[in-house]
Amino acid sequence: MFQAKALLFGSLDDDVKGFLLIAVVRMLIGKKTGALFLRPQSCFSPLGLGATCKYAIFRALSKLPMVSIFTIVPFEIEPKYRKIAKQGVADPQLWDRMILPFQPSFQFAKHLMDLAGGRRILAFIGTASPFKGVRELCNMMAHPQWDNSVFVLLAGKVPDAVSDAIRAAEARGAVVIPRFISNDELDAIYYVADIIWAGYQPSYDQASGNFGRAVQAGKIPVVREGTLIERLAQLIDYPVLTIDFDNLQKGIERLQGCLPNTCGPPHRFILRSQEQFVTNMKNAL
Template sequence: MNLCAQLYRSFVAIYRRDGDIEDDSLTTDVAATIVHISVTDGHHMSYRDLFLRLLDGKPSTGPIRGRRFWKLVFARRIFFATIDTDYAGFIAVALMRAVLLKPTVGLFLRPLQCFRTERTIIYPMKRRVFRWLCRLPKLRLFSIIPHDIHPELHEISHDWIHDPQMWDLWIDGQPDLPETDLSRRVEMERGDREVMIYIGAANGIKGFPELVETAKTDSRKLLVVVAGSVPPNFRATASDLRAMGMIVEDRYVSDDEILSLYRIADFAWCRYAPDYDQASGVFGRAFQTGVMPVMRKGSFIEKLFVSRNATSIPDILESDITKIRGSLGNNQS
């Protein structure tokens, strides 16, 4: 109890109510599994909503401080749909809950950073911290990078699941992808060409310059569709694509529009820069919808594709959901 009191005083000093933004949706139902995310950009909201449904949970959204911090500490079960946006908050909650012997489960999106070498202090320190966290009672860390592809991740995570974007569309069975004005336009303009989609903002990390070079070599046989904003430094390159008869949607593209492109695409561009070797939502959607991903040889997603291509998506979904549910159910206090 003395240790609990010391931790309580320490964390009150750090997690003051000053500036706290309360989340009215944070449940007071002590029997519920809380599904938490700290930020709402990118894929975080979709991850939260997915696991809310799968775990029949209650949402918690926002910075881990003030009253939210203490509600997370004392909740019966917690699933962090992503831990990567607030390591400090996650670690603080996990420590307190370990003392209280309450089950905590977290999804680790970027575990491979622990083994990178270009930042000689930060990444080794991160590796040591997560190696230590794996020893905490009642804590389970799940990597979205499979351990059979990167066995070193055993060191800093207890187990793994696939990136949920490799199976989330199949929860109610094989998905029926929508049609939109954008997909109908692509169908009208494709002619005899195969369609290759590039999803997201144009940048070097996602290989946009290489995409343009590929389009130049196959412009008669390939219709490239870029669906996402184009920053000023790539506007001239985008103009080159348009001049070749390609489609560039330089704007926010809705989720339905993106899914509609997978409905009619033959290929999805996933040939990212070597230093962006991690799970990919575009790859996951291509895997789910039967679109062939264009990948860099030797990349993580190529290894994943080769090893999982013969596995049915329902089997992957069932295995991953069983792991997550089991980690919460088996550890109930």
């Protein structure tokens, strides 16, 4: 790693200390290092000394020559990220399927459509971690106002911490596929779904691959009010269903009500984001 001509970290989040060591050593020997910062909000937590130290580290790193840190939230969406990174870029999952198109398993897609029985489909995709709002979705299904006009699919591994909520949702009619979802199955879910869940807890206020893929597939994302991805949706003029975790009844009404129309061709921001991402990565290396 120290001697590589070009080095880009797909994510520095899992080993900040390792990235710091490698980036500084490479700088001292005249080599460039780039990295994507997936969870920059962790530098701004109001709780604990750890966030303060992390902020100071990334504040210093952002000023070093030959070290380029990119948040996957554009600075247009969150200007304060300018303090800890050199550039904010759009999450590649907002435009990657323009290069690698969806390739669904039509057999799996038909199976899901048969299960839905003509109802609109809401898909929760990926590991059902608490911070992804899975309990809030399950709580909505447990509400007396929930009428099962929406078919809920939970596709992904189920941690023990939420297994009780998942079982309760399953009893109310949700279909749960508690395992790793293959690529063609994943594409099939985006193919048949009407609504994609991206309503996350405040501690997980960051870019969302599920949101980006929903946009590319022309589906309606569910987002929590006041989040970065709601701001992104407004910037690219893409319709979403917003929910307030303190007023789940209103969220139920929106999920069971009329859906907004989705957009047509990719917004110019998305097209520009793809070009800027490639350019920025080349310049960083």
